[in-house]
Amino acid sequence: MNCRICGRSLNQENDLLSINCGGDCWSCIGEIEAQMGYDPSFEKVSGEFELGVRPNLAGEKVNKMEPLTEKDKEVFLAAWANFERGETKDCKCTSCGSLIFFERRGTAILHHCSCGKFTGSLRGL
Numbered sequence: 001m002n003c004r005i006c007g008r009s010l011n012q013e014n015d016l017l018s019i020n021c022g023g024d025c026w027s028c029i030g031e032i033e034a035q036m037g038y039d040p041s042f043e044k045v046s047g048e049f050e051l052g053v054r055p056n057l058a059g060e061k062v063n064k065m066e067p068l069t070e071k072d073k074e075v076f077l078a079a080w081a082n083f084e085r086g087e088t089k090d091c092k093c094t095s096c097g098s099l100i101f102f103e104r105r106g107t108a109i110l111h112h113c114s115c116g117k118f119t120g121s122l123r124g125l
């Protein structure tokens with residue numbers, strides 16, 4: 001059986017990306033899901049890319065991989081400090097200009113902006 005999208009042979013033992021996802025391979029499905037912004041798939045796809053298993057990195061959050069500049073870090077830390085104090089001052093993303101949003105979920109703090117540059121999470125705080 002082959003992937004309906006790329007034709008790759010499915011469920012090959014030596015090919016981690018060939019897992020059968022309902023008739024399509026994980027290589028194709030993972031890429032599509034990552035591009036759609038589905039976080040668990042994006043994380044997995046990124047991990048595979050880092051391991052050299054996946055040839056190209058898919059998904060919008062590629063932005064996240066760019067190192068932040070000193071100015072970016074300043075902006076982010078200021079926004080975070082405001083959030084911790086319960087203030088909502090205008091701390092805007094240096095790329096897209098949208099506000100940097102923070103949200104506490106359990107022990108993690110999720111933060112995001114429109115372009116994804118400041119999208120991510122702080123854990124265990």
Ligand SMILES: [Zn+2]
Pocket residue numbers: 003004005006007008024025026027028029
């Ligand atoms: Zn495929």
Ligand SMILES: [Zn+2]
Pocket residue numbers: 093094095096097098113114115116117118
């Ligand atoms: Zn942004």
